[in-house]
């Protein structure tokens with residue numbers, strides 16, 4: 224129906240235009256060509272003036288109407304430390320170009336009006352005017368020098384790299400068609416080495432070199448989380464074509480170039496929640512986020528900072544969005560703890576792992592924390608809780624401790640030493656393979672070996688007893704290799720505290 228009306232309207236307009244043209248032709252014949260031409264000129268000149276006024280009102284009006292949607296205005300003040308200086312630079316440029324824009328438009332249309340065709344007037348011929356040349360060279364030069372110098376000052380303020388003594392977090396973003404791989408350095412605070420020859424889409428998307436220990440704790444989250452008021456350096460790279468790392472709310476924008484690492488340094492100064500509170504003051508943000516569901520949360524509540532790709536890099540370009548969350552220091556630390564190393568989750572003890580079978584420093588450190596919290600909660604608990612000494616290993620069929628057990632046992636010795644009144648039982652357990660009596664003897668010998676080690680480390684003999692349980696207290700099935708492995712174990716139980 225709408226299509227039909229539109230078609231009819233167009234046909235009607237065409238007919239009207241043709242008719243007007245005909246009437247003008249006939250009128251021209253009657254009144255003479257010249258007079259009609261003069262009238263046409265007058266009309267056009269008048270329309271030029273009308274257009275000028277309408278156009279300028281439209282420009283100012285639309286800027287006013289959309290002012291709260293523009294970065295740098297309304298609720299969209301920059302959320303980074305450097306952002307404000309960039310915004311003011313844009314304001315300054317807009318001020319000068321705005322003046323030029325208005326003046327040139329007024330001149331253009333006013334002249335068209337004032338000097339419309341007049342048969343009594345002859346054009347002035349001006350071959351050269353030094354004065355004019357000087358004016359239109361000197362004024363733009365002064366304005367441009369001012370803008371360029373201001374720009375350079377801001378550039379030098381925003382773009383320098385971090386110094387050796389700076390306190391900053393370094394993260395990494397790698398663009399590819401069509402997503403970002405994000406990488407955080409893990410507890411050591413350092414990103415590990417990469418080599419493009421090691422890239423494997425399935426098992427090693429970034430080509431991390433696992434022989435570099437700095438890689439072992441790196442993790443790859445699905446969103447960027449950063450603490451407020453903390454300087455951040457982002458390493459930016461790309462794997463295939465040109466992308467662009469763009470955080471509009473922080474005024475961060477940098478090309479991600481394959482083979483040429485770039486970076487950007489910024490300090491977020493508003494948490495996501497603080498930014499939402501700013502938006503909340505504006506009526507256009509107080510409407511349901513989902514227009515079809517009036518009960519959905521409001522737009523300001525659903526707001527999130529985002530990372531986008533600002534390079535038109537292919538047809539899936541729009542999907543390169545990632546959420547950015549700015550939080551307080553405590554929330555950030557908790558989030559860090561909840562993240563798991565890519566290496567430990569995907570590579571550890573696979574064929575790609577150069578440390579297959581070895582115990583790693585990060586595992587030893589993690590275990591120390593875990594053992595301490597198990598020991599502490601056993602101390603606080605009213606039940607006699609059992610702690611499994613996961614990192615105590617013996618030579619097969621013997622009671623000789625393997626060297627790597629020392630970490631775990633040194634930690635146990637320290638924990639008992641810190642709690643003077645504590646009394647513990649060390650128990651040895653075997654699986655059901657082989658003779659019952661031999662298993663009992665072996666488990667006793669192993670428990671004693673652990674006790675002896677702890678005594679050597681200065682634990683008082685009154686606080687530990689050692690006991691062998693043989694195969695009598697399994698915690699898993701003896702039918703499977705994993706079950707049997709679980710049953711061969713050393714445990715610690717707190718008897719008194």
Ligand SMILES: [Cu+2]
Pocket residue numbers: 398399465466467532533534535536540543
């Ligand atoms: Cu892209």
